Structures are given as structure tokens and as C-alpha cells.
Amino acid sequence: MLDMSMLQQIGWVEASIAVVVAAILLIAIVTLSGGRPSDAPPMYTVGNLPFIGTFLEFAKNPVALVAQGYEKHGSCYSMNIFGQNMTFLLGPIAHDRFFSEDDRFLSQSEVYKFMTPVFGKGIVYDAPPKMMSSQMAFIKGALKGDALHRYVPIIVKEAEDYFEKHWKDGEIVDLHESMAELIILTASSCLMGTEVRETLFDKVASIFKRLDDGITPLSFFWPTAPIPAHWDRDAARADMGKIFSELVQKRRADPTSSKKYHDVLQVFVDSKYKDGSSTTEEQVCGLMVALLFAGQHTSSITTTWLTLLLSRNPASFAAVRKEVDAAWDSLAAEGGSELDFARVDALEELNRCFLETLRLYPPLVMLMRKVMGKPLKVGKYNVPVGDIVVASPQVSHRLPEGPDQVFTKPDTFDPDRFKEGREEHKGRPSGLGETGKSVKNFIGFGGGHHSCRGEQFARVQAKAVLSVMLRDWEIEPVGPMPKPNFAAIVVGPDVGTPIRVRRRARK
Ligand code: HEM
Structure with a gap:
């Protein structure tokens, strides 16, 4: 992970x-x-x-x-x-x-057990093997099939709102910064649920950052070393625990919640181990944190490289744009307004560019x-x-x-x-x-028993974001192509990623 x-x-x-x-x-x-x-x-x-x-x-x-x-x-x-x-x-x-x-x-x-202070005791790498594989199965179940169908329109809406609010015609924006902000928004809507997205987003995003900053190179060798970064990491983990405990208690107290909520949080709340026992509040929180760590940097970095590569490869860019335009046109012809999973999934040119991006620039x-x-x-x-x-x-x-x-x-x-x-x-x-x-x-997504459980989600997420971006914006590279920063834990561009964005006038 x-x-x-x-x-x-x-x-x-x-x-x-x-x-x-x-x-x-x-x-x-x-x-x-x-x-x-x-x-x-x-x-x-x-x-x-x-x-x-x-x-x-x-x-x-x-x-x-x-x-x-x-x-x-x-x-x-x-x-x-x-x-x-x-x-x-x-x-x-x-x-x-x-x-x-x-x-x-x-x-x-x-x-990977040095991540225990971040994920929590008894969560994934710290859980006994059978429990760990059940927890991975909960994750997998939450990120495929019908769930993916529901997530696509949510991601599209987040992307439309984000670009509308943060990108201005003719300006230079930092692509990686934009993608990091947008991906955590989509993650909070699809994974963490409406309560977090609507009222707790800033709090959760800042706790995530403190947890992230609490993983230092020293943590790998000595995860409990008495250093300020670890103290703040532990305090942040306790804060996250409190937020999710309250959310889980509220949802468990509401008999309609399983019907009302369709996010990953609800899947974890409802999940049961093979012996019939339910997930604990602490486990639900740990699994949410684990998902954020697995998906946030990997997805935002990949979406960034993908956009950078498209902006520098006119033939691929043209092929992808044609395909994306056709998807939106077919939707309009049917009188629809919400881009759906089937249309996003069928974007083959974009899919090949996504794979080629991951081949050249895998974040892990x-x-x-x-x-x-x-x-x-x-x-x-x-x-x-x-x-x-x-x-x-x-x-x-x-x-x-x-x-x-x-x-x-x-x-x-x-x-x-x-x-x-x-x-x-x-x-x-x-x-x-x-x-x-x-x-x-x-x-790029690993392989075997531990291949990425979020692969399909990551794929449709990137494709849905690009479908909105390419429909509404022209993107123009600024400066040379960055190189990968191999000194980072999850490897992204080594320098800023400026691009000029212009509103697109569709013919
Ligand atoms: C482009 C984005 C992504 C890439 C490139 C990626 C890549 C990977 C790779 C290479 C592994 C295998 C790690 C190993 O073998 O040690 C992995 C595992 C995993 N990924 Fe992803 N990932 C991405 C997005 C996501 C997302 C969005 C989620 C969930 C929301 C996710 C959840 C997981 C989980 C739970 C595992 C652990 C599987 C296990 O150990 O059994 N990933 N990912």
C-alpha cells in the first residue's frame, strides 16, 4: 500500500x-x-x-x-x-x-508495520493475518461494482465545482496542488461521507496533513522515536479517532443509515468479520485513514503526470479530447446531464494514456x-x-x-x-x-495477493476528472517537464508543476 x-x-x-x-x-x-x-x-x-x-x-x-x-x-x-x-x-x-x-x-x-501508529492498533498490517485479509476484503468490496457507479457523478460534480471556483481564464496554476486539493475533496465525498464533506472537511484534511508529516525516514527504523513529528502524529491520530467514533456511533444509532448512506464509511460501519462480529469504531477510523494514505498521493500524483504528459503530446491529447467530447455529446443527445460510469469506463484512449503514465511514472x-x-x-x-x-x-x-x-x-x-x-x-x-x-x-498497481484494492476507483476517478477538465479547459505547458522526485515516499514531480489554463470555447 x-x-x-x-x-x-x-x-x-x-x-x-x-x-x-x-x-x-x-x-x-x-x-x-x-x-x-x-x-x-x-x-x-x-x-x-x-x-x-x-x-x-x-x-x-x-x-x-x-x-x-x-x-x-x-x-x-x-x-x-x-x-x-x-x-x-x-x-x-x-x-x-x-x-x-x-x-x-x-x-x-x-x-510496513511501522505504519501502525498512523493506522492504529489491530488495523491492516498490525492485525492477525485472517483479520487483515477480512479488512482488505471490506476495502475491496467498498470500491467496486455498484459503488463505483455511484461515485462517478459525485466525482464529476466535485471536479466541475473545483475548476469553476479555483481556475481562472488565462492564469497559471500549479497542477499538482490543484490535483491534491481536488482528489481529497472527491475522496471525502465518496469515501468519508456527507458529514465529513459538508461540515468536517477542513478539520479532517488538516489532521491528514499532520499524520502525513508524522511519517519521517526515522519512523521506518524507529516508529516510536521520541521526536516532535511523532508526538504530533499521535495527537492527530487521536483527533481523527474522536471524529470517526462520533460518526460511527451516530450512524449505528440510526436504523435507516444503511439505506441512507452509500459511502465507504457506511460499508465499514456495516461490515462483519467471518465470526459475525462487527467492526469497532477504532477499526472503522483506522481503515478510513489507511484508505486515505493509499489513495491520496498516488491518485493526485498520477492525475498530475497524466495531464502534464497530455499537454506535451499533441497527438495523444487530440485523440483523448475527441473521445471525451464524443462522450459528452452522446450524453447530451440522450438528454442526460450526469456523466455516468459506463461512459467514463469506455474512454479507451484516455485509459491507455493513464496506463502509460503509470508505466513511466509509477508513484510507488x-x-x-x-x-x-x-x-x-x-x-x-x-x-x-x-x-x-x-x-x-x-x-x-x-x-x-x-x-x-x-x-x-x-x-x-x-x-x-x-x-x-x-x-x-x-x-x-x-x-x-x-x-x-x-x-x-x-x-503500476502491484500484483498478486496484495495488488491495489483501489485500482478501479483510481482509474475512474482520474478519467472522470480529466473528462471535465478537457471539456472545459485548454491546458498549456509552462517550463520544462519536471522529473520524478525519488527522494519522496510517494514519488511525484520534483519541482512545481505550472500550467496555463484557458477556458475552452467549444465549436
Ligand atoms: C493511481 C493511483 C494508485 C496507484 C498507482 C496505486 C498503487 C498501488 C500499489 C502498487 C499497491 C501494491 C503495494 C504493495 O504491493 O506493497 C497498492 C496497494 C493498495 N492500494 Fe493502491 N494505488 C492507487 C490508488 C489507490 C486508491 C485510490 C485506493 C483506495 C481508495 C488504494 C488502495 C490500496 C490498498 C487498500 C492497497 C493494499 C492492498 C493489499 O495490501 O492487499 N489505492 N496500490
């Missing part, structure tokens, strides 16, 4: 702590380590200082370092970063192992699990227990020509690679992973 690339996001205070801890770890490693088994993947080291040298390079630009490691050792190799052995599984054949093994042997909770650049119980067999190697294994959408989607490449000219924006007839995401290298199942080439 989260990208753990915070390892590289080191501020000065944390950097000092990191160097001291690294020195202690280095001594411990050198003293205690009996070396790796001979069938472990090869170790990639850089710089003159073993362990610390690699860590410093990783902190600078993890994606570049991981890609260099691929050039030297191929699709499976290890690095020691900050005393932790990390094994990279790059390209479809290698990362197939990552996505096909279950939680007993590749643990997600072990690497490295996904992690810990090897538990028995070594993980990957080709001729056995990845030792205790290693963290990493699948990287960012690196795997852009592998150079060679045995693991699936996307041709990988640095080029080419949405048609997903078109029938080409479908690079379904193709090479062999079509089969080691497990004998089809390999997954495109991993």
Missing part, C-alpha cells in the same frame, strides 16, 4: 542519526555476520566504503542505483543498505516470485516484503530468510533492451503500446513465470 522508498529520504537530523546507527550496524555486521550462503544472489556494492557507500548512493538516487545493479548482475541481486540485505527482483520473470508467494513466506506486515517505485520461514527460490538463487525483497515498477517498466525487456523504447510516451494488436503488457519475455502462471509485465 505504501512505498518504502523513505529509506532514501534523509533530512539532516535523520542523516546524523543514520550515520551513527549505520556505524554501529557496520560494526555489528562485520562482527556477527557469518557471510551469505553460496547460493544467495550476488551482492552489489558501490563506493569505497562497504555498506555505508552503498547506502549513501541509495540515499542519493535509489532508482538509478537499482538500475545500475541490474546492468551489472541482471534480474536478481542483493545490496546491503543500512545493515539490511535487500534483494531486487527486476523484470517479469524475477518479480513473478515476489507476487506469487503468500504472506507466510513473503511478509508485507513485517516491512519500490514494493517490499520480508523473506520468512524458508529461503525464496529465484532461478538458481536462494534468497536468504531475513532479506527484504523488492519489486520495482519504476525500474522494471523501463528495462533496457535485453532478455527482461517487455516495453520497447521504454522511455518514450507511447500509449498505443497497450492497444489491441500490440499489447506489450501481455507479451514477452516468455509469457510464463517460474510459477507457471502468466507473468505480470505491468506492475
Whole structure:
């Protein structure tokens, strides 16, 4: 759900702590380590200082370092970063192992449990495995089928109101800022419900920000370290708990609420575990927080890159605009005014651009699990227990020509690679992973047991927002295309994202 690339996001205070801890770890490693088994993947080291040298390079630009490691050792190799052995599984054949093994042997909770102070005790990564999978099922159920149909008109209305209120003809706006504001509005309407959207929105948005600021690089190693950011995070979590407890109590006291409310909050209020017990108020709050963390930055960043890429690729822009205009025209011809799920879902050109955006700029650049119980067999190697294994959408989607490449000219924006007839995401290298199942080439939404539960929601959300934007606005790029900021937890543009917006006069 989260990208753990915070390892590289080191501020000065944390950097000092990191160097001291690294020195202690280095001594411990050198003293205690009996070396790796001979069938472990090869170790990639850089710089003159073993362990610390690699860590410093990783902190600078993890994606570049991981890609260099691929050039030297191929699709499976290890690095020691900050005393932790990390094994990279790059390209479809290698990362197939990552996505096909279950939680007993590749643990997600072990690497993401530092989020417990944010999500809450007993929520997702802190819950026993059966409870965690029930909670994930509640999330999945809330974000598909009929629910999605209901959410589309709500998202469209939020987008129309937002652009009307905040964008002025001829002005330069910061696209990423706009998308972040709009996405949290749509999330509050669809997920958190009318009470939050209408009366508590500012409060919830500011608590979310405090929680977000409370995740520092140090939190990954020491989530309860006594630092101001953690104290404020804990206070913010308690504030969020109070808000949602009251909401849940009110809804549970109202016998008509299940019929009255159609948001994700109500789904969580009504959800029951297999033993028949209901979710607690604390769990409902934790699940809402988890959803916000999973969906807010990922969606706002992807919608930003998508718009930036369209504004710089006239042919794709023209094709998407034609398709979007046709959808609105067909709606008008039927006398309708609300763009519906079916029309948004059918926007194929836009869908391909969305996928191509995620292929080039996945916001979660490295996904992690810990090897538990028995070594993980990957080709001729056995990845030792205790290693963290990493699948990287960012690196795997852009592998150079060679045995693991699936996307041709990988640095080029080419949405048609997903078109029938080409479908690079379904193709090479062999079509089969080691497990004998089809390999997954495109991993922007992850894969296997823990693939994104919000994929469909994220897709229709981005497409609905773009449908409104392209109907009403001309967008013109300002300045050079930003680069990804790989020092961020969820990777977005490294600088501001100005675009000039002009009201569109439709012919
Ligand atoms: C473009 C937007 C999004 C992208 C690129 C994205 C990407 C991902 C990825 C790569 C994972 C797998 C993480 C891993 O394997 O460690 C994931 C998991 C998850 N995502 Fe998303 N996501 C997006 C939007 C959303 C939204 C909007 C929601 C919900 C509102 C959501 C809910 C989840 C959940 C609950 C999981 C955890 C699944 C599990 O661990 O079983 N995501 N997402």
C-alpha cells in the first residue's frame, strides 16, 4: 500500500542519526555476520566504503542505483543498505516470485508495520493475518461494482465545482496542488461521507496533513522515536479517532443509515468479520485513514503526470479530447446531464494514456516484503530468510533492451503500446513465470495477493476528472517537464508543476 522508498529520504537530523546507527550496524555486521550462503544472489556494492557507500548512493538516487545493479548482475541481486540485505527482483520473470508467494513466506506486515501508529492498533498490517485479509476484503468490496457507479457523478460534480471556483481564464496554476486539493475533496465525498464533506472537511484534511508529516525516514527504523513529528502524529491520530467514533456511533444509532448512506464509511460501519462480529469504531477510523494514505498521493500524483504528459503530446491529447467530447455529446443527445460510469469506463484512449503514465511514472517505485520461514527460490538463487525483497515498477517498466525487456523504447510516451494488436503488457519475455502462471509485465498497481484494492476507483476517478477538465479547459505547458522526485515516499514531480489554463470555447 505504501512505498518504502523513505529509506532514501534523509533530512539532516535523520542523516546524523543514520550515520551513527549505520556505524554501529557496520560494526555489528562485520562482527556477527557469518557471510551469505553460496547460493544467495550476488551482492552489489558501490563506493569505497562497504555498506555505508552503498547506502549513501541509495540515499542519493535509489532508482538509478537499482538500475545500475541490474546492468551489472541482471534480474536478481542483493545490496546491503543500512545493515539490511535487500534483494531486487527486476523484470517479469524475477518479480513473478515476489507476487506469487503468500504472506507466510513473503511478509508485507513485517516491512510496513511501522505504519501502525498512523493506522492504529489491530488495523491492516498490525492485525492477525485472517483479520487483515477480512479488512482488505471490506476495502475491496467498498470500491467496486455498484459503488463505483455511484461515485462517478459525485466525482464529476466535485471536479466541475473545483475548476469553476479555483481556475481562472488565462492564469497559471500549479497542477499538482490543484490535483491534491481536488482528489481529497472527491475522496471525502465518496469515501468519508456527507458529514465529513459538508461540515468536517477542513478539520479532517488538516489532521491528514499532520499524520502525513508524522511519517519521517526515522519512523521506518524507529516508529516510536521520541521526536516532535511523532508526538504530533499521535495527537492527530487521536483527533481523527474522536471524529470517526462520533460518526460511527451516530450512524449505528440510526436504523435507516444503511439505506441512507452509500459511502465507504457506511460499508465499514456495516461490515462483519467471518465470526459475525462487527467492526469497532477504532477499526472503522483506522481503515478510513489507511484508505486515505493509499489513495491520496498516488491518485493526485498520477492525475498530475497524466495531464502534464497530455499537454506535451499533441497527438495523444487530440485523440483523448475527441473521445471525451464524443462522450459528452452522446450524453447530451440522450438528454442526460450526469456523466455516468459506463461512459467514463469506455474512454479507451484516455485509459491507455493513464496506463502509460503509470508505466513511466509509477508513484510507488519500490514494493517490499520480508523473506520468512524458508529461503525464496529465484532461478538458481536462494534468497536468504531475513532479506527484504523488492519489486520495482519504476525500474522494471523501463528495462533496457535485453532478455527482461517487455516495453520497447521504454522511455518514450507511447500509449498505443497497450492497444489491441500490440499489447506489450501481455507479451514477452516468455509469457510464463517460474510459477507457471502468466507473468505480470505491468506492475503500476502491484500484483498478486496484495495488488491495489483501489485500482478501479483510481482509474475512474482520474478519467472522470480529466473528462471535465478537457471539456472545459485548454491546458498549456509552462517550463520544462519536471522529473520524478525519488527522494519522496510517494514519488511525484520534483519541482512545481505550472500550467496555463484557458477556458475552452467549444465549436
Ligand atoms: C493511481 C493511483 C494508485 C496507484 C498507482 C496505486 C498503487 C498501488 C500499489 C502498487 C499497491 C501494491 C503495494 C504493495 O504491493 O506493497 C497498492 C496497494 C493498495 N492500494 Fe493502491 N494505488 C492507487 C490508488 C489507490 C486508491 C485510490 C485506493 C483506495 C481508495 C488504494 C488502495 C490500496 C490498498 C487498500 C492497497 C493494499 C492492498 C493489499 O495490501 O492487499 N489505492 N496500490
